[in-house]
Amino acid sequence: xxxxxxxxxxxxxxxxxxxxxxxxxxxxxxxxxxxxxxxxxxxxxxxxxxxxxxxxxxxxxxxxxxxxxxxxxxxxxxxxxxxxxxxxxxxxxxxxxxxxxxxxxxxxx
Numbered sequence: 217x218x219x220x221x222x223x224x225x226x227x228x229x230x231x232x233x234x235x236x237x238x239x240x241x242x243x244x245x246x247x248x249x250x251x252x253x254x255x256x257x258x259x260x261x262x263x264x265x266x267x268x269x270x271x272x273x274x275x276x277x278x279x280x281x282x283x284x285x286x287x288x289x290x291x292x293x294x295x296x297x298x299x300x301x302x303x304x305x306x307x308x309x310x311x312x313x314x315x316x317x318x319x320x321x322x323x324x325x
Contacts, residue, residue: 221279224268224299252278
């Protein structure tokens, strides 16, 4: 069953928008090959000075491993005020509302 890992953390000076694309392209490539990874929606709110993302993983173990890894990576940049959560997914209802939770190449029933 898929699960979501949710992150939000302070990023007061950005980068935002297209600048973030340039700054985080290598990180995006690393995330894309994480074990159990399905997808990520990148989030940013410059007015509040926060960034983060909503990640979909195959299972809780994959999400937990990534949360530990990314929390450690952020701490290495001095970012420690991190809201990180692992949340279950109702795949059936998500499919009815075009939720992107299915594994690559699969179709919702």
